[in-house]
Amino acid sequence: MTDTTPDSGAGPRPINATTDAVRKSLSRRNRKQLILQGLGIAAISFAMLMLVILIGSLVSTGYQAFTQTHVELEVYVDPDEISEENLPRGGFRDVLSDSMGQYFPDVDMSDRVAAREVSSILSNGAQFTLRDRIVADPSLIGETITLNVPVSDPYDQLAKGLVKRDTPEANRRLDDAAIERFDRLDELGMVSKPLNTRLITNADSRFPELAGLKGALVGSFWALLTCFLISFPLGIGAAIYLEEFAPKNRVSDFIEVNINNLAAVPSVVFGLLALAVFINWFGLPRSAPFVGGLTLALMTLPTIIIATRAALKAVPPSIREAALGVGASKHQVVFQHVLPLAMPGILTGTIIGLAQALGETAPLLLIGMNAFITSAPTSPFDSATALPTQIFIWADSPERGFVSRTSAAILVLLTFLIFMNAIAIYLRNKFERKW
Known part of the structure; x- marks a missing residue:
């Protein structure tokens, strides 16, 4: 039995030398892995630290507004x-x-x-x-x-x-x-x-002790409702057509690329589009939650389309093949088999898109939803503000009392965003099917 191993072109190589080389290689790889893990932990720790600082700053400033x-x-x-x-x-x-x-x-x-x-x-x-x-x-x-x-x-x-x-x-x-x-x-x-219940039950006021979020909350509700009623059916319909029925050619590829690009367009661009089309061209009222909802729907549509297409792709092809094999039509396959299985992912994407729309400020500022409104809107066509624009108005106010109310309003907005994301996670975990 020899103490060497063959090495092509270089003659026999001692086993001990090979073992040492492998050991050194493993040591380098382990060291690099530890460095990578350390960098990852450091990045996560830094992000958590910034989050704690942000929340701590908001709470330390905003808790004063919850009493009067x-x-x-x-x-x-x-x-x-x-x-x-x-x-x-x-x-x-x-x-x-x-x-x-x-x-x-x-x-x-x-x-x-x-x-x-x-x-x-x-x-x-x-x-x-x-x-x-x-x-x-x-x-x-x-x-x-x-x-x-x-x-x-x-x-x-x-x-x-x-x-x-x-x-x-x-x-x-x-x-x-x-x-x-x-x-x-x-x-x-x-x-x-x-407890300062006026923070929720009052609309805006020039006096900090009387100012509240009721008008902004109602305005955000009407805007999100309009956004949902428009973007949800249109987004799902467009995604189903592109994923299940549209022929795969240059036209569909061009549409797909542009939808992906629209999802990355800055929100202020959608605000400029809404100002030019909905207000200047169609003559819709400024500061109306209905116009705000239309603007947010334009911004949310690409997100819903992309999420819906991803959910449809996640359904195994065997589901389609089995349905077609028993005589179902293409329409029946999509709407009776594929779409119900993809609905949890679709709902998750929709809620996340709406949560993103809830926090948008720039497009709403451009259509005038930052006006001083002292009463809550009674319809989507009345003048109103929204939560993010109300925060913008209070942050720009010179009155000292609005400082704490600005932080309190941000906490209220974050609460709604966390709640909406929690609903998305719940729906995904409850209805998700794994194959």
């Missing part, structure tokens, strides 16, 4: 200022000013400047809260009622610690006298910070 500072005060509904004959008009602001004066006996409420400073503790919407309550029950005129109303934004920031008391008075939004007045109300037990 309120003041509970006793209000005498003076019949000299408010009467049944002049409802809903009346001196609601003066009534609130007089009611606030009773808590500050050292302030001369006949002085307009002093009265204005005391009344500035309350939000501008307090008078409308009082008006709505009196209009709903006129028998309250002449009575003393308890009213719980939000404070104005500077005092809300003070209660949440965002206005620092140790900051020099010249650099604060509130002077020492204003802080003392608010502290007096707090000592009397009149100040509270309940």
Whole structure:
């Protein structure tokens, strides 16, 4: 038995030398594999770190918006200022000013400047809260009622610690006298910070303490509904034709390449197209969720077509062959056998496409869905904003109170996106068939 192995053209090679070469090669490969794994772990760790920083930043800034500072005060509904004959008009602001004066006996409420400073503790919407309550029950005129109303934004920031008391008075939004007045109300037990339901139930406002997302939520709903009703049937129909019925020639190849290219086109291009076609050519109303839905449908169609074609391709050919073998027509094969099996993948792709459309801002800005709208739309043709454009509006506002509301709105948007992606994952896992 020899201690060498044949090596063509080089004569016998010692086994030990071959073993050492293999061992060195394995060592190099293992080292490269460890480096590759390390780079992968580092990339994932960096991505997770950025995600944690993003979410942490949003939560640390936005959680303040989910509570709102309120003041509970006793209000005498003076019949000299408010009467049944002049409802809903009346001196609601003066009534609130007089009611606030009773808590500050050292302030001369006949002085307009002093009265204005005391009344500035309350939000501008307090008078409308009082008006709505009196209009709903006129028998309250002449009575003393308890009213719980939000404070104005500077005092809300003070209660949440965002206005620092140790900051020099010249650099604060509130002077020492204003802080003392608010502290007096707090000592009397009149100040509270309940859950800010107005963030969801109110539409937009120029006053941060009154601003909410209702108009944007309803606008996004109408836009997504329009987008779904248009892009879902058209996308599935186009994908079925291209995948199952269209002849494989240069025309179909050209269409397929352009659909793939459209999926990568920047969303702002679709906004320019919608502005030129839907608004300038067809004369549809600006800022309408219906136009926004049409724009988002154009953007979502390529995604749905590509996802549907991939789901149809994933169905094994044996399903088609078996159906054709028992006498089914091509139409029956596609719609009674192939399409039901591909539907989980189609639904997953559709939901992901709609989730992407929900977060789009640029095309909606170009069609005017960033207007200042103080009421929620009642139809897809009313002027409205959407969640991403509402975030854009608040982020551009100089008011300090909109900073936390911007982060809170982003958290609401992310919640909807996570929810929609969770539905897509659930549908895929529940209905997916494996062969």
